[in-house]
Amino acid sequence: MVNISPLLSVRHLLALSLVLNVSLMLSVILERAKLEERLNLHPMKPKQINISPLNGDREVADNGEAILNLDHGDPTMYEKYWHRMGDRTTVVISGWQFTSYFSDPKNLCWFLEPELAEEIIRLHKMVGNAITNGYHIVVGTGSSQLFQAVLYALSSDTTEPVSVVSAAPYYSSYPMITDCLKSGLYKWEGDAWSFDKDGPYIELITSPNNPDGFIRQSVVNRSGGILVHDFAYYWPQYTPITAPADHNLMLFTISKTTGHAGMRIGWALVKDEIVAKKMVKYIELNTIGVSKDSQLRAAKILRVISDGSGLAHRFDGETFFGFSHRIMELRWDLLREAVNKSRIFSLPNFTPEFCNYWGRVFQPLPAFAWLKCKDGIEDCETLLRGHKILTRSGRYFGVSPSFVRISMLTRDQTFNLFVQRLSRIHSWNEER
């Protein structure tokens, strides 16, 4: 019994322990399954990963039939980077979040999520492209809404409509947005170079410029004007960061910073408190604030960029700006090569500048290519459309239709087909 009893006892313990093992193994399997399920509450759509058509076009091996839509600045180029980052930028939003209109009732911009404000300041400090100290942050449903908020803020107390101008070639949406409601507060007056009307005016300065990529300054140079700086493209993947900008009114957008155009998040840095308050009032009247889901997501993505791009890691190709800058360099090399081959097109030439962020000199790599048709070709958009390449004509930007604007931010496949096809166009009448 002395021998049997402990033996039985040990055997019993073993049996118990084995039962526990099985139960624990099941538990591990179940927990994993639960985790998978939770992370897939919104099932991934494989069609969105690589084979998603851009604006309806089919991306296939080039038989010349695929329509390449480069009209919009749809920043789908960035999708690949965010795929690589896996779960690092995933956000989880619970059903009970955001029942209130208010994000931060005591803040001048009461619909701005404090986390987003923090990350905006942190990113500007790290990149060195804008001063944030002494500025109010106003968040908007993209920078288009902020542009309208600025127009309202700068004109709501005037007796006559304020003139709105921008040097041609200017962003094609400015005239339409300004005049679509026939506002009595402001009026589009076109090209700033030829502006000579009396009275108050607003000059829009997009720098680097959309469509042509050049760094810009005010051109009107007269009293009574208010300058609005659209810095959508003043980021180190596109252009050398030469100094932190410190103008009175500066606009930025997530769409062109991180590539998340579907979020509809932009922000303004505003020096004057009264102007900032009026902008907030406009956004209150227009949309009663800005999606908090997207603000939360934008904050997360900016945080991951800042976390990964500290001084130690800046030059790593795996950082966001490192990756994006490398792609832009590659694409501009390919485009210039294709343009040289084709002989009937030309591109702007940029002066290389020293970039404080990268610590080296480089030539601007704009988000749009501003292509000119030579050889007396008057309508470049129509020429390219004949080759199933959709672009935006210079006439929408206040200049000659011998120019077109071409998005450089499309997915790889579309971009590669585009440069291939462009390099084979040698004259107006040529067969493809």
Add this chain to the structure above:
Amino acid sequence: MVNISPLLSVRHLLALSLVLNVSLMLSVILERAKLEERLNLHPMKPKQINISPLNGDREVADNGEAILNLDHGDPTMYEKYWHRMGDRTTVVISGWQFTSYFSDPKNLCWFLEPELAEEIIRLHKMVGNAITNGYHIVVGTGSSQLFQAVLYALSSDTTEPVSVVSAAPYYSSYPMITDCLKSGLYKWEGDAWSFDKDGPYIELITSPNNPDGFIRQSVVNRSGGILVHDFAYYWPQYTPITAPADHNLMLFTISKTTGHAGMRIGWALVKDEIVAKKMVKYIELNTIGVSKDSQLRAAKILRVISDGSGLAHRFDGETFFGFSHRIMELRWDLLREAVNKSRIFSLPNFTPEFCNYWGRVFQPLPAFAWLKCKDGIEDCETLLRGHKILTRSGRYFGVSPSFVRISMLTRDQTFNLFVQRLSRIHSWNEER
């Protein structure tokens, strides 16, 4: 040895099994921690659960000092329900999602997420409050933006400004939104009851009405008018659903349907294709579409409501509409009791109607209380402000300041303090 060997062997097995137990236990703990971490990528803010101040006020036991802000229709009442639902409405959004401006390029409303469109149709069918067949869905950044899109769509081809009217008391934001940009396309002309101007007009019909909760019809009754129906409150927690609405232009909003005001999602059901296209154009110019993160989240929440509210479960208090309807009944009972006690206030009396959704007769339970001060008290807002109850004066709604609008959708604690405090107000000069 014969006895010892198996004994040792069993003991070895036991030891091995115990080691495995420990390792598996650790594994379970780690998996759980991982799950917690993933689900907390955005850390929950406990302050938002129950003790979050509404618009900055502190909710404490009533010493008469807490400011009760019932000015805005902030639907924080719903937070409790969504908390109870736990993870069922959680969404997970990966970093690579939504780099494109486009949701569905082939759809008339190219920025509408197809999942949201599906769930909108499904919910309307289940509730029976609107016909969707033959309508275009246009999504907006809340219904305010859709209202502006409607104004643009209905006036962009006219030569003179279109008159915009609504029967008083009308939603206080209509005049400001209509006139803030001094548009040459449309002009606020005030109370529809006294409208007698020639020319085209738009009549806004909010039904149930904000602020007073009554069901409404057009009052102008003249040719040349276009009717816009704002159905923000035509849901079964607020009012009997007597028939599916089938007007030309109908507006809805997530804020008042599910309580997610922070999402900024609304939708329009539009019969006329040309009008729908112009509305889409306005939203393109105004904000280049609508947050896809919020659209995804709205779709998920509507799906959970529809899944849980099928015919079999409709009368379960745990369904969304069951829960919300019960709270509204309770709140209106408490409010009517407090008003009876105070003697100097009155509330509208509603005719009970048969509700197709609930299959029974009930009296409307509006999202706002339209309170009137009696006894010659001319400024009800000031009276209540003296008791630290913030409301919105009747004068903003085009009527007498003896009325105030009071939100019924605040958190429990604020609402309970409000009815307690209201029941103790007996006259203008009385001490609290």
